[in-house]
Amino acid sequence: MRRYVARRVVALAATLVFVSMLVFVVVRVLPGDPAALIMGTEGSPEAAARLRDALGLNRPLAVQYLEWLAGALRGDLGRSIQYDLPVGALIVTRLPVTLPLALLAAGFMVVVAVPLGIYAATHHRRGGDYVAMLVSQLGISIPQFWSGLLLILLFSVTLGWVRSGGFDGWSAGIWPALRSLLLPAVALGFFQAAVLVRATRSAVLDVLREDYVRTARAKGLPGRRVVFRHALRNALIPIVTVAGLQLGQLVAGAIVLESVFALPGLGRLALNAIGARDLPVVQGVALFVASCIVVINFAVDLAYGVLDPRIRHEAS
Amino acid sequence: MRRRRPLRHVTFTLGAAITLALVATAGLSLVYTPADPLAMSITGRLQGPTGSHPFGTDHFGRDVLSRVMSGALTSIAVGLIAVGIGAGPGMLLGLVSGYAGGRTDEAIMRLVDAVQGFPAILSALLFTAVFSPGMPVSMVAIGIAFVPAFARLARGSVLELREREFVVAARALGGGDVRLLLRHILPNSLPPLIVQATTSFPVAILAEAALAYLGLGTQPPYPSWGLMLKEAQNFLSLNPWFAVFPGGAIGLTVLGLNFLGDGLRDLLDPKTA
Numbered sequence: 156m157r158r159y160v161a162r163r164v165v166a167l168a169a170t171l172v173f174v175s176m177l178v179f180v181v182v183r184v185l186p187g188d189p190a191a192l193i194m195g196t197e198g199s200p201e202a203a204a205r206l207r208d209a210l211g212l213n214r215p216l217a218v219q220y221l222e223w224l225a226g227a228l229r230g231d232l233g234r235s236i237q238y239d240l241p242v243g244a245l246i247v248t249r250l251p252v253t254l255p256l257a258l259l260a261a262g263f264m265v266v267v268a269v270p271l272g273i274y275a276a277t278h279h280r281r282g283g284d285y286v287a288m289l290v291s292q293l294g295i296s297i298p299q300f301w302s303g304l305l306l307i308l309l310f311s312v313t314l315g316w317v318r319s320g321g322f323d324g325w326s327a328g329i330w331p332a333l334r335s336l337l338l339p340a341v342a343l344g345f346f347q348a349a350v351l352v353r354a355t356r357s358a359v360l361d362v363l364r365e366d367y368v369r370t371a372r373a374k375g376l377p378g379r380r381v382v383f384r385h386a387l388r389n390a391l392i393p394i395v396t397v398a399g400l401q402l403g404q405l406v407a408g409a410i411v412l413e414s415v416f417a418l419p420g421l422g423r424l425a426l427n428a429i430g431a432r433d434l435p436v437v438q439g440v441a442l443f444v445a446s447c448i449v450v451i452n453f454a455v456d457l458a459y460g461v462l463d464p465r466i467r468h469e470a471s
Numbered sequence: 472m473r474r475r476r477p478l479r480h481v482t483f484t485l486g487a488a489i490t491l492a493l494v495a496t497a498g499l500s501l502v503y504t505p506a507d508p509l510a511m512s513i514t515g516r517l518q519g520p521t522g523s524h525p526f527g528t529d530h531f532g533r534d535v536l537s538r539v540m541s542g543a544l545t546s547i548a549v550g551l552i553a554v555g556i557g558a559g560p561g562m563l564l565g566l567v568s569g570y571a572g573g574r575t576d577e578a579i580m581r582l583v584d585a586v587q588g589f590p591a592i593l594s595a596l597l598f599t600a601v602f603s604p605g606m607p608v609s610m611v612a613i614g615i616a617f618v619p620a621f622a623r624l625a626r627g628s629v630l631e632l633r634e635r636e637f638v639v640a641a642r643a644l645g646g647g648d649v650r651l652l653l654r655h656i657l658p659n660s661l662p663p664l665i666v667q668a669t670t671s672f673p674v675a676i677l678a679e680a681a682l683a684y685l686g687l688g689t690q691p692p693y694p695s696w697g698l699m700l701k702e703a704q705n706f707l708s709l710n711p712w713f714a715v716f717p718g719g720a721i722g723l724t725v726l727g728l729n730f731l732g733d734g735l736r737d738l739l740d741p742k743t744a
Contacts, residue, residue, distance in 0.1 A: 166581060173585030178597065186601045296726040298677050300684050301700055301718040304707065312708045407590035411681050415704070425596050426685065437600040445588035452587065 159460050167453045174445045175227065179220050182438045188212070193236060193432050232439035237431040242439035245424060252322055253420035256336050256343065256412065257405045263344030264351055264401060269394065271348075272355025277382060279360060287352060294349025299408050303342035303415040310338060320417035339412040346408070347401040354397035358390035365389075391462050399455030403448035410444075483734025489727025497543040504537035508694050517710040526716040529699070530706055535713065538694040539720050545606070545695045546724065549688075550675040552610045554668050557617020562664060564618070565625025566652050570633060576626075583622045591616040591678040595687040609688035613678045617671050624667055628660030662739045669735050673728035680721050696721045 186192045190207040198206075207213055211222070226232065232242035275287035311319040322335045362368060363386050371381045410422025417423075421440055428436035478484055500508075506524075512532030519527045526535035568579035589597075595604075595612035602608055632638055633656065641655050680697030682688030689695035691702075696717040703714035 166584070169578075169581040170584040170588075173582050174588050177585060177589065181597045181601060192601065292726060292729065293722070295729060296673070296722045298680050298684075298697070298700075298718070298721055298725075300681060300697075301714075301721065304700060304704055304714050304718070308707050308711055308714070312711075403588075404590060407592045410592050410596070411685060414685055422592075429596065429600050429687075432600075434600055437596060441589075441593055441597045444593055445585075448590070449584065449588040452584065 156460060160457065163453060163456050163460075167449070170449050170453075171446055172224075174449055175224050175442060176220070178438055178442045178445065179223060182434055182441075183212075183219060183223075184216060189434055193434055195432060227442060232442065233435035235428070235433055235436045237428065237433040237436065242435050245436060246421065246439060246443055249419065249421045249424045251325055252336075252418050253406070253409050253413070253422065255332075256340055256418065256420065257402075257409050259333075259336055259340035260344035260347065260405050260409070261402055263340055264348040264405070265398065267344070268348040268351035269355050272352045272394075273359055273382065273387065275352065275356040276359035276363060277378075284356075287356070291349045291352040294345050294352075297346065299342055299346045300411050300415045302345055303339060303412055306338045306342055307415075320415070322418045335416075335418070339409075339416045339418065342415070343405060343408050343412050347405055351394070351397055351401060355390070355394050358393040359386055362386045362390045392459060395458050395462065396455060399451060399458070402451045406444055406447055406451075480734050480738060482730045483738060486727050486730025486732070486734050489723060490731050493543055493724050493727065494547065496540050497547045500537075500540040500544050504534075504540050506534035506537045508533060508537040508541045509692050510534075517706055517713065519710060519712050527710065527712045529702060529713055535699070535716055538699060539696070539716055541694040542696040542699065542717065542720065543724070545689055545693070546676045546679055546721075549606060549609050549613065549679040550672045553613035553675040553679070554617060554671050556611060556614025557671060558621050558664065558668055561618040561621025562625045562657075565622040565627075566629055566657065566660075568622065569626035569629030570648065570652055570656070579622070580626070583619045586615060587619040589615060592681065592685070592687075595682050595685075599687045604687045604690060606689050609679050609682045612682065612687075613675050616678070617675075620667055620671070621664065624663055625660055628663065629656055632656050632659055666732060666736045666739060669728070670732035673725040673732070676721065676725055676728070 183189055188203070188207070190203045190210065190212055191198070194203045194206060211219060223233070230243050232246070234240070235242055235245055238245060271287050271290075275284045278284045307319045310316045317334055317338060320335075323331060325332045359382070363382075368381060368386055371385045372378075376385075409420060410425070412418070413420040413422040414426065421444065425437055425440040428434075428440070510533060512528070515524070515528050515532040516530055517528060518524055518532075521527070524534050524536065526539060529535055529538070564579050564583060568576045568583075591613040594615045595608055598608045598612055629652075638651060638655050641651055646655070679688055679695070680700070683695040683697030684701045686701070689698055691698060699717035700714055703710075703717070706713055
């Protein structure tokens with residue numbers, strides 16, 4: 156297991172270096188002159204030259220990249236032009252919105268999708284299976300932001316149970332904060348749950364056809380025990396794979412839902428930064444979010460090794 | 472082995488019918504829409520469905536049906552080009568990675584892992600910070616997000632095919648690497664890649680709508696379903712229909728394309744054929 160983990164850690168490090176390179180190339184290399192981009196058409200050439208000097212854009216690209224990477228490794232992602240604050244500090248202030256939103260949505264996704272997928276598999280080609288698949292198909296087809304809008308229309312505009320958006324912060328109390336995040340989390344989790352239902356159903360169905368499951372049934376074990384003790388444990392790898400990939404998508408989806416529900420999270424920080432031509436913030440948020448997704452994928456890889464000893468033996 | 476007839480496959484037929492309707496609507500919008508999708512009317516704003524405006528009008532008095540029809544063209548264009556952008560480099564990376572093996576394979580796969588860290592929304596945020604928002608940014612951002620899936624699939628096919636007899640025979644006859652890859656391996660890798668392209672298409676349509684909604688994709692006044700939903704958001708209590716029709720168009724289109732992809736997978740997969 157140690158060798159397997161060591162190999163995966165080396166791969167993770169290489170992947171994170173590529174992530175940083177991609178962000179750097181898009182923000183610093185593709186625009187040609189980032190200083191001119193930040194200044195816009197209103198800036199004079201002298202002012203652009205001063206900004207270029209202040210941001211260190213006159214040095215060779217390789218030096219700029221290595222300095223930026225070294226700073227990022229120390230947690231220094233540069234300084235926001237718009238707020239004149241460290242980008243890292245700005246990201247930290249927005250995490251209490253984006254992180255709970257993604258976690259709530261992930262919780263909703265797993266709690267809804269896994270039982271529904273198991274139910275569909277154990278009731279294969281019966282009414283319950285068809286209903287579960289229909290709901291899943293609809294969930295996949297509805298854009299997250301549209302389900303967000305429909306939820307606002309129902310629970311806020313029509314029923315008046317919750318407000319349509321905004322977030323007062325955790326200092327206003329846990330329940331008011333959770334209430335602000337509930338609708339966006341459901342809208343976000345519903346789409347991802349729809350994908351996970353299909354994956355769970357398919358994985359459990361595959362395992363239920365295995366000989367050892369037939370043997371367990373032939374021994375006279377109760378149906379529930381066969382499903383939960385024998386089938387589900389072996390179906391976990393594909394379920395964990397899809398759930399892990401969905402987690403990454405949840406982080407990205409949170410950016411959209413923050414806009415629908417006017418939540419002051421990472422996505423809104425980046426969107427506002429684009430309007431203000433605050434390149435260091437966009438660069439920092441992109442590096443942070445992409446790295447989080449890569450680390451989640453790495454954790455999924457490690458989970459394979461824990462769940463299935465064959466994988467760690469083959470890999471090492 | 473008995474071949475399944477496509478038209479007897481309910482999911483495939485339903486998906487193909489909805490997709491054909493989408494393409495026909497998009498094609499028709501080039502020559503005919505009930506009204507000019509960009510024509511405004513101050514007196515006819517935020518109307519519900521009526522005989523003259525079956526889907527109602529928006530906050531500028533524009534005909535929602537005409538805008539939904541024109542939006543289909545935007546969705547198809549972005550979807551097709553984005554899938555092309557993802558499939559081309561993705562397949563190339565996968566083919567080279569699987570065929571070369573060793574350190575090249577390792578390096579390419581780490582690059583692919585890194586690209587996987589950039590969902591379409593994130594790439595679009597990055598590109599919009601540098602370039603102006605619009606359809607080209609949407610296409611490139613969505614396409615980049617598809618690269619990992621195509622690369623992994625193509626690599627998997629190459630790993631499976633490169634030691635097969637017909638490839639070994641072609642190599643023994645003096646076939647070069649490029650010829651082996653393009654003439655022998657690629658054509659045999661195509662069925663799963665075609666299914667991937669079909670299943671990526673609805674994802675591209677959803678992503679285009681999301682990017683337009685965020686203001687990172689198609690820009691006003693041009694019709695896009697996502698942009699229409701963004702505009703409808705401020706008028707939900709006044710005219711909910713304004714949000715229902717473009718959202719329904721996205722849902723129906725994605726549903727149809729998902730059915731088509733699922734059906735195609737069933738028909739092309741030898742295990743289920």
